[in-house]
Amino acid sequence: MKRSKKTALVLMVPVATLLLAGCGEESQQALVFSDPSECSAAGLNDTAQCNAEFAAAKALHPQVAPKYLDKAECEVDFGAGNCETAPQQTTSGGSVFMPMMMGYMMGQMMNRGGSNFQQPAAAGAGAAGSKVPTQPLYKSRDDRGTFRTATNKPVAGGIGPITLKPSQVKPQVGQVVSRGGFGQQAAARNSFGG
Numbered sequence: 001m002k003r004s005k006k007t008a009l010v011l012m013v014p015v016a017t018l019l020l021a022g023c024g025e026e027s028q029q030a031l032v033f034s035d036p037s038e039c040s041a042a043g044l045n046d047t048a049q050c051n052a053e054f055a056a057a058k059a060l061h062p063q064v065a066p067k068y069l070d071k072a073e074c075e076v077d078f079g080a081g082n083c084e085t086a087p088q089q090t091t092s093g094g095s096v097f098m099p100m101m102m103g104y105m106m107g108q109m110m111n112r113g114g115s116n117f118q119q120p121a122a123a124g125a126g127a128a129g130s131k132v133p134t135q136p137l138y139k140s141r142d143d144r145g146t147f148r149t150a151t152n153k154p155v156a157g158g159i160g161p162i163t164l165k166p167s168q169v170k171p172q173v174g175q176v177v178s179r180g181g182f183g184q185q186a187a188a189r190n191s192f193g194g
Helices: 002-023 036-042 047-064 071-078 185-191
Strands: 028-033 083-089 095-099 103-106 135-140 143-148 154-156 160-164
Touching (some): 036 047, 047 103, 071 135
Antiparallel strands (some): 083 095, 135 143
């Protein structure tokens, strides 16, 4: 009995440490839009800011979007006609495919002084790492109403302001995935015969 109590306490310490580590981070506000015209129409930022943030997300899109070696596999996760050829190629010169950008998330609403765009490798330390990074958003075939990050993190059910923790949405360099790689949704459909 004493041994099992001791083991339980030892196992609880790392879990408690991880939970407490996330408590220090404050939630921040961001904005989600399909395109710059929605941003301008909302009146929360000026047109130049809306366009600059969209351009930053568009520039990041080829770097962070999930990649597929086959267009059909990409369309299984994102829907017919929602995938495009990525600028990258395979080592043998073949095409790589990625989902189309369906929207973008702007950093903090109060940051009107310019883009808080961060490169994936630089996201992290310091005060700059505490801001929500501007980035492209996607929609999966199975959930067309939800905007998701390139890492498949759902962030919004529509356009407008949202609140989240910056560490939840750090852009990462997109990896080549196989069928069902975006949340394993296609694999689940296939295993249930749907």
